[in-house]
């Protein structure tokens with residue numbers, strides 16, 4: 082059935098779009114094909130094929146209401162009463178049956194449609210049923226923002242302050258206490274906990290959410306959970322323990338319950354992995370989502386998203402819009418266009434508030450997404466796939482899906498020396514369904530897909546597991562610390578031997594492994610720092626070179642999410658002039674150091690942490706001074722086009738790294754003052770593989786690899802020719818670019834590999 086959007090008849094947006102030279106009127110407004118909710122159809126097909134084993138009667142779909150196309154959005158959960166809202170979720174009907182199944186099985190695979198209530202409710206059901214008496218309930222998420230937002234939501238539902246009964250843990254940020262019984266965390270945090278507690282003994286239940294995303298961390302976690310189940314629960318994980326005797330044994334053994342939660346695909350694979358664990362299907366979602374596909378494929382997805390957004394804005398009732406785009410550049414370009422056209426709207430239309438959402442933004446910036454939308458305003462969230470799973474963005478009623486995503490992929494060089502890069506690709510069915518699912522959270526929703534139904538049907542079912550396409554160095558280092566060799570692990574998918582060899586080579590060059598592939602003391606020390614192996618190696622090298630204070634300043638900024646330097650195309654000259662004084666001739670790393678120092682000096686004493694951790698002891702005078710310092714630093718950052726949030730985030734990361742250094746016996750106060758060599762040399766120890774020498778044609782050739790790289794235009798080294806460079810990362814666009822570049826003397830860089838190995 083083909084339907085056209087109501088607004089297509091009134092092409093009032095052709096005129097402002099025509100005026101825009103950057104988006105000429107070359108494309109037609111997408112036509113939409115109206116289909117049923119295919120999540121539902123896929124679920125049905127699977128059930129008919131018998132691939133879904135178990136569907137408790139209690140979980141019948143509530144009668145579907147016809148999608149509302151007009152009128153005010155339904156009352157917010159806050160108004161309707163949060164407990165009432167919980168009871169109305171589809172999952173609530175099967176609460177008792179679910180708790181019973183989880184009690185009866187070591188492993189349960191739970192399959193549910195988006196919005197059925199899995200992520201927020203299952204942990205609460207288990208809490209309320211007493212599962213947390215024997216240990217904590219841990220729920221893993223692939224993404225930080227989901228972990229923090231879910232913990233916040235569930236603590237509201239429980240009526241307790243965040244960090245009390247309900248907490249969260251993500252890298253460099255923890256909100257939990259002795260009272261915490263339910264903890265949301267990233268899968269990376271839980272795999273890190275294996276270092277100190279290989280049996281995860283403080284947990285009674287581990288819930289692996291969004292398992293279908295198959296992140297590297299999730300896969301490692303699943304392999305470890307299988308081992309832990311064997312050790313904590315005895316043989317035969319996945320088998321029921323039904324009688325009273327079983328319960329006795331449970332108590333003695335401190336058994337673990339594992340719940341794997343996934344979208345509507347791939348359940349069989351998880352079940353088989355856990356010895357045919359029971360699959361429970363949670364049927365139904367709270368609100369229907371009407372899906373429209375483009376009648377023709379769109380070549381310019383940013384332009385198509387722009388037109389679709391304004392069609393929605395002009396023709397459709399209130400409700401916020403969530404647009405999925407592959408990356409930051411597209412987000413920024415679309416944001417500018419939307420703002421420009423919104424200003425040209427005739428009077429009478431609601432304001433448009435754009436909010437970007439991508440991983441490089443800080444927590445506080447991301448939080449803006451969840452803030453209530455002002456009256457007479459339509460919020461337009463422009464997001465990467467970080468908004469794709471688990472989260473509910475209150476107010477979102479419309480989703481526009483470009484069908485694109487950026488995916489990390491390891492590009493191996495022909496003779497080694499590969500690198501992780503982000504490539505834009507088409508999404509798969511699972512992504513498409515999750516994206517649509519973001520629209521039906523608080524009421525009926527609408528999803529506009531900028532690709533055809535045929536394109537949807539031809540999509541791969543799910544993503545290729547990350548373990549098959551990413552660098553394995555950090556993961557393998559952590560595994561080695563708990564005595565595990567990746568090749569001996571019982572993984573759902575085994576990575577390629579070349580990828581394993583490449584990671585071993587990196588770890589060997591960093592000095593984390595010796596020539597027998599045994600973990601060295603240096604490797605163990607690297608794993609103890611909550612940093613990438615390269616940065617951890619730099620911090621450890623700084624100990625001998627007496628410059629830990631400087632290296633921590635730099636590494637903290639590199640570990641922060643946001644960009645340090647803000648950019649504005651129309652102010653390039655002004656920006657360059659403002660920053661000239663802290664650009665360091667040796668490159669980007671010392672430029673970062675200069676920036677951190679200038680920021681600190683702008684506020685007076687060394688107390689830049691917004692929380693006042695460093696020197697705020699709360700007496701009146703100090704507090705006043707700190708307040709003055711904060712506003713001076715803010716003003717300084719604004720005047721120099723520096724992202725102050727990044728510096729504040731870096732400051733809190735540095736506080737945590739100082740603690741880790743103290744634990745590791747490293748004096749974090751050790752400073753080399755104005756000397757630059759010790760700092761660069763420390764960094765070079767970590768970046769030993771990221772080195773390149775100048776070639777006669779002025780390009781740079783990797784030392785440990787064959788790639789010819791260019792210096793990224795954003796680097797302070799972009800126009801310079803120096804004999805040798807180190808760099809933080811390579812990015813691949815039309816060329817291979819090195820980003821985060823510093824010049825380094827050939828004399829000490831030549832011996833780096835040997836140096837790391839000698840120390841090890």
Ligand SMILES: Nc1ncnc2c1ncn2[C@@H]1O[C@H](COP(=O)(O)OP(=O)(O)OP(=O)(O)O)[C@@H](O)[C@H]1O
Pocket residue numbers: 158170193194195196197198199200201202230234367470471472473474475518521522523
């Ligand atoms: N932060 C929030 N604000 C308002 N409502 C929320 C919030 N978080 C969850 N909800 C409500 O709870 C419902 C269930 O959310 P939950 O995350 O548990 O679903 P789910 O089944 O895990 O779906 P998904 O896998 O898509 O995340 C949402 O549809 C929404 O109505």
